[in-house]
Amino acid sequence: MNSTPTTDGFQSRGGSPSERRRIPMVVACGECRRRKCDGSHPICNMCNTRRRSCHYETEEGESRQKALKRKHDQLEASHNELSDFVTCLAKQDNSTVLDVMGKVRTGGNIGDLLQSLRSRTASRVTSIDSDRREKQVLILSNLMQGTDALPEIERFLDAFVNDRLWIRGYDEVDFDLLRNRLFNARALGQILASSTPIHQISSPPAVFQSGLRSSTRQTMLHDEPLDMPLIILPAAPWTRISDDDLLVSRLVTIFLNYQNTYWRYLEADLFLQAMKQAQPPSNFCSAFLVNAVLAMASLSAEHRAVFFEAGDYTSRGRQFHEEAMRLWILEDGRASVTNLQALVILSMDLRGKDKLGMSLLAVALQINKDLPHVATSSEHGGPGALARARACIGWTAHFTDVYVLLLDTHFLV
Secondary structure, X not given: OOOOEOOOOOEOOOOOOOOOOOOOOOOOOOOOXXXXXXXXXXXXXXXXXHOOOOOOOOOOOOOHHHHHHHHHHHHHHHHHHHHHHHHHHHOOOHHHHHHHHHHHHOOOOHHHHHHHHHHHHHHHHHHHHHHHHHHHHHHHHHHHOOOOOHHHHHHHHHHHHOOOOXXXXXXXXXXXXXXXXXXXXHHHHHHHHOOOOHHHOOOOOOOOOOOOOOOOOOOOOOOOHHHOOOOOOOOOOOOOOOOOHHHHHHHHHHHHHHHHHHHOOOOHHHHHHHHHHOOOOOOOOOHHHHHHHHHHXXXXXXXXXXXXXXXXXXXXXXXXXXXXXXXXXHHOOOOOHHHHHHHHHHHHOOOOOHHHHHHHHHHHHHHHHHOOOOOOOOOOOXXXXXXXXXXXXXXXXXXXXXXXXXXXXXXXX
16 A cells, blocks of 8 residues: 655655655745745745745755855855955045945946956056066166175165065156166165155256257266267167157267177267268168167166166167168168178177077178178278278178177087
8 A cells, every 4th residue: 555645744654665765845935934835936836826926035946054055155245245345445546436436326236346446456556566576676686786795785685575675656867867877785775765866866967068859768977977978969860769869879879888899890980970960871870770779789778768668678679679670671681881780780689589680690791792892092081981881890790600600609519
C-alpha cells in the first residue's frame, strides 16, 4: 500500500527508503506565508484563485537562508557604494561638489556619478605622481653627476627615500636651474627643505641684447660659463621644432664643445657664420644639418624643452631627430657637404636603432665616394673654405666606418 505525504512534509513509514526521504518545503509567498502555498512562480495557485498580488522574497529554487544572504550582500554593496561616493566627493573642489549634488537631486545614478568621480580623481593623482616622479629623477640625476663622498650620498638618499626631505612644488625657473647646474648632496638637501625659491639662491644675468628672443623656459647664470652660448644663433629658418633662439644656441654650443671636439663632424667657424647669416641655401649650413646637430646635442642636455616625453631621458631630442629624417627624405639622396655631415651625425645618433644608424652610415659612405673633393685655394672663403669642409667630413666619414667595424668585431669576438 502506497504511503501518502503527511502535513508536516514527511512521508509515512510504509514506503521504501527513497520514498521516505524528506520532501523539501517550498518557500511561501508573502500573502500565503501562514497558509498553504504551492510555491508556484510567478503566481501561486492560492493567490491566483483569490485574485491577489503575489510576490516572493526569494527567487525560484532559492532557500530563505540564501535569500537573506543575497539581501545582505546587496545592502552591503549599496552601503559601500554610498560610502565611496561620499569619500570621493569630499576630495573634490566646491564647484565639482555642487555640480554632482545637482545631478543627484535630478535623479542621477549614484554608481555612474561615483565612476565619474573616480576617473577624475585618478587622472589628477596620475598627473601628480608623474610630476613628482619627474622631480625625483631630476634630483637623483643631479646627485649622480656630483662628486660627493659615498657617506654623504648615503645620508642624502636615506632622508630622500624616507620622505624626510620635502620635494617642494618647483616653478619652471627652479626646474631649469636644477637642470643646468650641479649641486652637491648638502646643497640639494637645503634646497628641498628650504622655503626660499631656488631662483632666489642664484642671481640672474644681465638682460640679453634687444635682438634676441629671450627664452621663457631658461634662466642664465653668471657662474655657468659652459651653459653660455658661444654665439647667439637664430632658430629660424633652420628648424621648425622650436623658435627659441637661446635654446638652439645652447644646443649648438653643447655640440661644438663636446661631440664636435672629438669627432669633427663640421668646421665650427664656417658652420656658425653660415647659420648666423640665416640665408639658405648655404654650402656650410642647412635645415637638415642643423636638426641633426640639435638632435645629437639634446642627448647631452637637460633643458626641459629637449624632452620629447617629460622625465624620459631617452626621449631627449627625438623631435629634432624625426625632423632631420623628414628633411633627408626631401633631399632625395642629393650629394652635398651638409648632407654628408648630417648623415654621419645621424649615423652616430643611434637612439637604440642600430640598423637605422648602419643604413645611414652606408648612405653617407656612398655619398662620400660620389661627392668630388674641391680644389684648394689660397683665397679666403669660397672654394678654400668649401675644400676644408669637404676634406674634414671625408676623413670623419672614413674614421666612423672604421670605428663601427672595430666595434662590431669587438662584440663578435
